[in-house]
Amino acid sequence: MNEKRRSLWLTLAAAAGAAAVAAFVAFSSTETMTFVDEFFAVDARARLFLLLVNVPFVGVAAHVLFRSSALSAVVRERRAFVVFGLSFLAACNLSVLSHHLMLSWVFLELSTFAAFPLIFIGREARPFGAAWRYLIVSTVGLALVFLGLLFISFGVEEVAHREVMLFAETLAPRMGATAALWRKLGVFLVVFGYGTKLGLAPMYSWLPETYDQAPGSVTTMLAAMQSNVVLLALLRVLEAYRTIEPTFVSTELLVMGIASMGVSALHIVKETNIKRLLAHAAINHAGVIAIGLALGDTATYGVMLYLVSNTVVKALLFLSTSAIKETQGTRMLSELRGLIQSMPYTALIFLVGTFALLGFAPFATFIAEIVILQQLLSTGHVAVFVAFVVIATIVFMATGRALLPTVWGEPKEAVVRRESLWPLLPKLLLIAALVVLGLWIPEPLNRLLLSAAAGGAP
């Protein structure tokens, strides 16, 4: 074993261990378990999101170990990657497990701080600018979320030992006592703040720059791991209110969702950088998820399925893009041609990821979008349905037109680089998961998705 890479091997081992534990927890039991005075809980939703956080990190750790060249910033500064990467993973896991809304917020903040040095891990000026914007926008968004949670707690009547008990599940029965004013102010701030972290319009501008400037492995951590944690935190707050008012903040989420899809479509049409294009696609997907959350009911199942598929797709594409950038030396779409000839395995993986990204049948993204669209029609949101379909078509065409030539076109230089299959193994496993999800959802996973969609109860 290369002495210098020992820490990266240990990171991969830790990631694989965490993913194995997450898988065991996810499928071994359906009981809700609580720990530390109920501050932490493992319910169906936590089980699903533990998988969504830990599995992509295995891909990230494997990518850094096997694919990143010795010159890449992540490998040069591997000690920082190990410390902050594992801290990020721990913070994300603890946020998922936190039953108390404020504690979940604390760990989300800590994951943001762990990501900040990772974004400019090479200590260069340009990524630093992106990292700083990520930090300030995240801090502002999360500060507003915390203020929102304080507003919510202001109206909560029942207080144990004079302490604010904002538990995700027990909050709902006590919500009736909350003054409507505080409820509205609080949830508005929470939706706006977490929406900022998700990259929803109007606070999305940090996302393309950060995703573009960060190393591919770090972008994957932000796009495929942290965004899931943010979504879970938002979902838990919404759920508490939905029990007493099923359409609470639905209009706001629909507007944010359609606006995010719209602005991302405009950017995708004229984008020339492959990583920024994928970042705009991530904003588009956040919009789809916001629409699904707005509708609730069966659309929540669609959101869960979409999340699972999207996590795999984002991990695949951002990691593949990183490998492409390292091999081809560019991220400009106009300079990337004929990857199927120059790096065939990576190109094939990228191609499958692109099909899934575009929502081709039979991938789960397609099924999830159909579920959400069906719910839009059944709830009478015809205008949103039409806007969704139009924007999705534009994104489909623009993304396909930009990405497919990178695989099939004429290469600039006909050099075929030998690709070892072993480093590609984690990505091949992700692809297998993607295909299986599209063709047949295994019963245990389907049960988990249904329970998570139903609100976490087993």
Added chain:
Amino acid sequence: MTWPSVLAVVALLLPVFIGSWGVSVLALSVQAVCGAWIGFHHEFDSSHLGSWIALGDAALRVVLGPALLSLPSLARKEGARFELLPVNMGHWLAVGAVVFAAVALGRQIHAIDPEAPAAAITTTASCVMFAFLVLSLKGQIASQAIAILMLENGVFVFENSLEHHLPTAVQIGLSVVYVITVVCFRQALVFAAGVAKEPSA
């Protein structure tokens, strides 16, 4: 608890009229003292561990945070050219409008819910809107860092005006988050002041 809230708003205005790094950092400290004062008189319970942790959190905001940002090297680098907002009539009017809007908001909320802490809401709203004003007008890292810490102090004032405590675990988490925020800001200021290397090939 009206006067500490008013003092916190005055502290917010100070760096707008006296544009220096030292005054900005001092303003942060004064705001934190105001928040701590409100908390101490509102919810301090010597038998409750959370109260002591909250007091420790306040001490971090009053002393440690500003101290980390006012280390001599940073003060030298930032002091000479720092303005939280350019000192001119236009910005004074803009900040005045922010405070006026916050007062109106506090009154409106108090009219709907008489139990609401109107003064604390005014302070919090002032801090939040002021931070947004600075963030939208200034791209300088130092200004943005101070603006965000002022926003956080505004949230701290509201947090301390609540009748009940935050759980001890959350309180500890908040202190850790605050310290790491300030450390990150300090490192960013140092980095931006000239540590940045040339991009590698």
